[in-house]
Amino acid sequence: MPLGIGLIGCGAIGAILAKAVDEGRAGDACLVVVFDENLKKAVDLAQKLKSKPKVARNFNELIECEDVKLVVEAASQEAVKAYAIEVLRAGKDLMVMSVGALVDSKLTSEINRIAKENGRKIYVPSGAIAGLDGVKASAIDKIEKVVLTTRKPLKALSDNLYFKEKFGGKVEELTVIYEGPALEACRLFPANVNVAATLSLVGVGAEKTVVRVVADPALERNVHEIEVKGEFGDLVVRVENVPSRENPKTSYLAALSAIATLRKITEPIVIGT
Ligand SMILES: NC(=O)c1ccc[n+]([C@@H]2O[C@H](COP(=O)([O-])OP(=O)(O)OC[C@H]3O[C@@H](n4cnc5c(N)ncnc54)[C@H](O)[C@@H]3O)[C@@H](O)[C@H]2O)c1
Known part of the structure; x- marks a missing residue:
């Protein structure tokens, strides 16, 4: 059964990732629901996709979707602070793109503790760097x-x-x-x-x-x-x-690394640490 994904953030990274999932280039995954604090961005993205994911009007509508097993955060550090713990408490895994939020060691140890308690995983793609x-x-x-x-x-x-x-x-x-x-x-x-x-x-x-x-x-x-x-x-x-076309501040490699992480999660052979 494909891994059900809930996406928070429909900007540069979110859109590239959603398109890759839609085209079957991100491993055995399907996009169940998309959410953005700018509703129009979520609606526009969902309309462009073949799979026509649900558009959540708020975070609760996303987290209530039972088919979502992994929530991908591609939004902002504020989104990590606001939603990470709720995601894990709801029994879902989490992928974090706004890694800057995790420099706050208090927040990171709390996220770690809740993930352990709920038997969940947090994935942090390598983003715009290699090695x-x-x-x-x-x-x-x-x-x-x-x-x-x-x-x-x-x-x-x-x-x-x-x-x-x-x-x-x-x-x-x-x-x-x-x-x-x-x-x-x-x-x-x-x-x-x-x-x-x-x-x-x-x-x-x-x-x-x-x-x-x-x-x-x-x-x-x-x-x-x-x-x-x-x-x-x-x-x-x-x-x-090379900067991504959608957001010059975001390197294209960061979006590709999120897609590669989805492949790593869903494919049986895991190469590299
Ligand atoms: N890990 C890395 O190496 C790496 C590289 C580039 C960018 N990033 C980070 O990834 C995140 C996404 O990058 P992007 O280029 O796609 O940004 P973007 O600005 O193109 O898109 C972000 C989207 O998230 C939405 N959003 C912001 N806060 C939200 C919230 N609290 N709730 C719901 N939606 C919210 C915005 O409305 C926007 O549509 C940013 O935080 C960025 O700093 C990480």
Whole structure:
């Protein structure tokens, strides 16, 4: 029986994921219900899909659908805070895209506790970065350092308050605009929070993970580079991300990784950690 999915958030990631499920490209899954605080977005998305999922007018209408076994959050950190625990209490698994919410260790341990009590799982796709399998394995033994260097084109920083206040919103040449703990980076660069948060969760935590943000006027794409040094040796991974068509702040790879996670959940052979 296909895995019944309830989708929260019908923006860039939600729409790409819904289309993939509809076309049978996301493993053995079917979209049962969609919900967005902007009702029109949910209605428009549902209409475009062959499977014509139900449109929930509020969260309760989504959670009451018995056929939903997995709720995919592709909405916002506020949505994770508002709904994650309810989803798990209702006996459903959860996929979280707004990983930045999980930097709040109090919320994460509460989510963990409720999931355990209810025998549920929380899936966090690797999102816009690669190499998490290696970071996760390496973190089992001693790690000396985990560094994330994110290079950004100026347009990707155009609405960043810290960049505006400290650098007047522009630099003439490649400039390191922040270097410090992931925890602080998540606060100063909320649009980049998911990558730093996911890396922190699998590695050494948000206080010990070092994030370097570089403004690069010559760049068109968001480039993430991960460096890990530990007992196992050295790991370096670099991803040059193309933005998604629907939301330039969201890398296309993030949506693809949500689809890949659905495949991993529903297919019998699981490759990679
Ligand atoms: N894990 C990663 O690497 C990664 C990468 C990119 C984006 N993201 C995160 O994934 C989430 C979705 O990204 P997107 O590009 O699809 O965003 P988007 O802005 O294109 O779409 C989000 C949709 O969710 C809806 N929404 C927001 N809050 C809601 C709430 N509380 N309840 C119901 N609906 C709500 C909005 O109306 C919007 O339609 C964002 O939080 C983004 O930061 C994660």
